[in-house]
Amino acid sequence: MYDIQHYYEAKSVEDAIRLRVEHPEAVIISGGSDILISIRSGDLAGCSLISIHGLDTLRGVSLDPDDTLRIGALTSFSHLMKDPLILEHIPVLAEAAGKVGGPQIRNIGTVGGNVCNGVTSADTASTLLAFDAEAELQGQKGKRRVPLTAFYKGPRRVDIEKDEIMTALLISSKAYKDYAGCYIKYAKRAAMDIATSGCSVNVKLTPGKDAIEYARVAFGVSGPVPIRISSAEEAVQGKPLTEETIELFAEHVRAGINPRTSWRASRDFRIQIQLEMARRCLRRSIERAGGEIVG
């Protein structure tokens, strides 16, 4: 039995917002794969919960009129893995979602929860970040959008106001059209693990498929929150599809990452694998975009 002080169940988004205002101390629970564990461990023991688990309107993926991909905050990882729009437009996000835990966790865990947790190891966060995703938040005053880069304030701290809940993650068509990506999760075992590090890269090639038009790269566990390495992205812009370009990319990644030593892994080890992951992710993204690497 979970040590829960008060339990409130939201019947609608508006309901959830009202509950947030009335019970500012209460914690939002969507899937529970993190919150319930924290209650059990004692970290959140005796807390109050606002359950948004039943808000089915926040589940699923759709296209806004301007072709923006709208991913409901309560969409589960397993849903992402098989959603036709995701598979068509951002298959790498399905790939990343498929790396989370195991099947049961992917069924209960939500993409919104993954991001709202504010943890650097979240498997979908780096890919969302690498596609310039925005968080859609709804509060008493209505909706607002925040780019994920700004949404993360620090470890376990995100930009959600006291009256808000996250309703969706949005990716504009400009951000995903003609991009191909790759996500590598590095973990100590092949399933049921948190990422030692995660790397997500995506590229758009020139029409002739002989150079990189744009590249984006994001890392989990390279810093306190998931990060983009813009210098690496800029460095390879317009560069040919060669091993030199990949090395150039890796050099800039090296300058941009700043993992720490923890009991889970050392900084030096994380740097070693993150550079290698960056190289492999870029290579595979280029290949997936229809390019061929020479040299």
Add this chain to the structure above:
Amino acid sequence: MQVGKSVKRVDAYDKVTGRAKYTADICPKDTYVARIVHSTIAHGRVLKIDTSEAERVEGVVKILTCFDVPDIEFGTAGHPWTTNPEHQDIADRKLMNEHVRYYGDEVAAVIAKDEVAATRAARLVRVEYEKYPHVLDPLEAIQEGMPVIHEAFPDNILGHSSIREGNYQEAIREPGLIKIEGWYSTPSVQHSQIENHICYAYMEGGDRVTVVASTQIPHITRRITAQALGLPWGKVRVIKPYIGGGFGNKQDALYEPLCAWLCTQVGGHPVMIDSTREETFVSSRVRHAMRSHIISWVRPDGTFAARKMKVWSDQGAYASHGHGVVAKGMGAFPQIYPCPNVECDCWTVYTNKPSAGAMRGYGIPQTMFHNESHIDDIVTKLNMDPVEFRRKNSMPVGYVDPFSKNELYDDSFNQCMTKAEALLNFNRKRKLYANQTGPVRRGVGMALFWYNTAVWPISIETSACRMILNADGSIQLMLGETEIGQGQDTAAAQMAAQVLGVSYKDVHVVSTQDTDVTPYGSGAYASRQTYVGGFAIAQTGRILKEKILKHAHRLTRMPVDIIDIKDSWIVRKEDGRRLISLETLATETLYDIKHSEHIAAESTYSVQSNAYSFGASFAEVEVDIPLCHVRLLGLVNVHDCGNLINPQLAEAQVHGGMSMGIGFGLYEKMLFDEKSGRMLNDNLLDYKLPTTMDHPDIIADFVENPEPTSPFGTKALGEPPACSPAPAIRNAILNATGVAINDIPINPDQLFESFRDAGLLEGE
């Protein structure tokens, strides 16, 4: 034939339908929940415990502390008792301890009406400590000036033993010898059986306490519980239902004594201790971490002149199984590759860590990793073939251990290697992988293991059995030896059926052991039950059969000498004629107006022999050097465990042991915070139990040389499969990369360190 057939498990139906009942499934609903308050320092003394705030939590019944427990020190090891005080297990703990010796030690227990109340209150118990310095490493713990963990052991050394054969110092003077030397270490790992330890206790009949427990050793647990509470042994009853795995973890009295005592403190109301996964990691038992230093003096032709081994074993806070574990591990060293000049020493050292106890293999997986890694270091240095080197040096046929009188009757090592080599295609792959240079490389490796069935002559080896002939001709079989998942009940049914001439389906094994009812058996450990229990089953079966045949004589007038039981019929041996069915005989006898008899037999067999059980692992890996990652591509184990009672279950048993060996070699390690002594990864997310996706298809096979000392030609199989996979994997990584890694697990962190040191990674 009932033995040697792959019949289906007798408990499989209940287990696939959810009908099999485990401790939590039968616990009464009104049972109180006990939550333990664990020490938050690694070493010190409890000065004061303030329970006032905790007692105010609604639902709390009683809070008891280390100041309340009986002043009795007891040992917890699941060894059979001995009346010789010198051989008794070390009694070094109370039910809860004022002198706390590891982060997680028991200092108080909250009894409450429900789990939330118990947990809340446990968090509110305020404990004041006097902190002592702590030590987590056994090699440090034996240095001068280190904190003393138990006053009776001022140097922290729980045990030391030695082996001396020939003259090492003399032998190493031989000219032309090559010296190969290395340090090898294996970590603290945990059994991680899926059912955590759980027990509940209640009182009946005024002053008798019953403990229902997930234990491998009900009779031993009864004795220890009685000792810990200062009760006559008959006042304690232990019941063991189905258990969700043990692997040695539950070959110890864990929380049964404490639970029984808590129950006595609330008037005998049922009290349950249902350990969390975190408690199971820290406060049950772990495998002894061991560190070895090995020196071999080898001639250029690949023969040994002299060898030396020193091993330090990390006992953790309390003695539990103590020195016996490393002593067994070291005992393998001079035997597996006999050498005329050997010096061995081993020490068991207290540290401020979770207590180490029995775990599948009992010291052998550790020293096999050390020794079999070392053998490949020799092979590499001499540029020899690893299989050929082992063929040349491993224990020869006819070898006799002077202590146990065990003899190697058959060419087990060579036969196992030949079979495993073929199954993995080892020789061909070794050639194929000889000259790789890329970032991703493959390799093959192998290792042998030495294992000794059961514990004779160190301890008693005894097993008692009761058989009852039911009126329908079926048999009720009761044995002290326990089903813990390995298939013991099925093997017992098959063996009994074989002796009695009935189908195994007509042998009803009473799976639940109840010390009030079940005859004595020491329980599931030392891979002993099929071997030792086999004697008791064979003997009791013979006694029952004699009784049956006597009644057959009465009913058929045929002389006992010419009749037998076959397929549940009394038959005439000569022509096979069916004289009377066992069913008719049983019914007639039970309901005979003059001679009514409930035909039953019970006997104890005290075994005075023991048997070697040998085998080999062969592994293939792919190593991604820049990513510091190993993928296990294949693993083969071949065993000689004598005749297989049930080939399919034997194979399944080997799979499980291999899996544990994979975890040991590549994934698992308990991590501790140096400053506090707290275990960092005490959950199944951070403790890397290998998942389905971390396993390749694994192959188990056998050579069946009947063991001449066993009535069924069988010997150890439970533990052996876990003994050799880790060094085989290590040697495969060596073969792939040229890097000899002497610390397991060979996880990404370890690979990074090793590859960096070897210059395989691009520098910063």
Add this chain to the structure above:
Amino acid sequence: MESISYKQITFTLNGKTVTTSVDVRLSLLEVLRDTFGMTSVKKGCEVGECGACTVIIDGETYDSCIYLAAWVDSKDVLTLEGLMDEEGKISDIQQAFIDEAAVQCGFCTPGFIMSSWKLLSTGKRYTRDEIRRELSGNMCRCTGYQNIIDAVEKVMNERLADN
């Protein structure tokens, strides 16, 4: 808005509609075991790591230890007890677990069978690696997974051959 301590829930359990009032602090694991006697649902870690408590909710696998009982209102829940037909005949999956010796201590078995049920319910053909992936949320310490994978593959092949 008031907090709720108890919630009236109605759901389908192994084909039958059931109604009960649950303490909102309870996990589905606890309600299934303690209220409905579904003791096949095992507690192994309480944090969604071992999979011993796996049940099917609306056709998908969930760790019932980290699923609030209050959430199961109006849903369809299947546990191992629901796999037998009305006359007590066990399913092909259960039979395969027996035949392939995929059962040892039996504690992880119910969870594995439920995950296998889900995988096999798709009617798709899976490679052995894909079967491993679908079962990766369930841990077993006894079997090395070998015979479990064999059992699932066998049922899959039999069902595909029948269709």
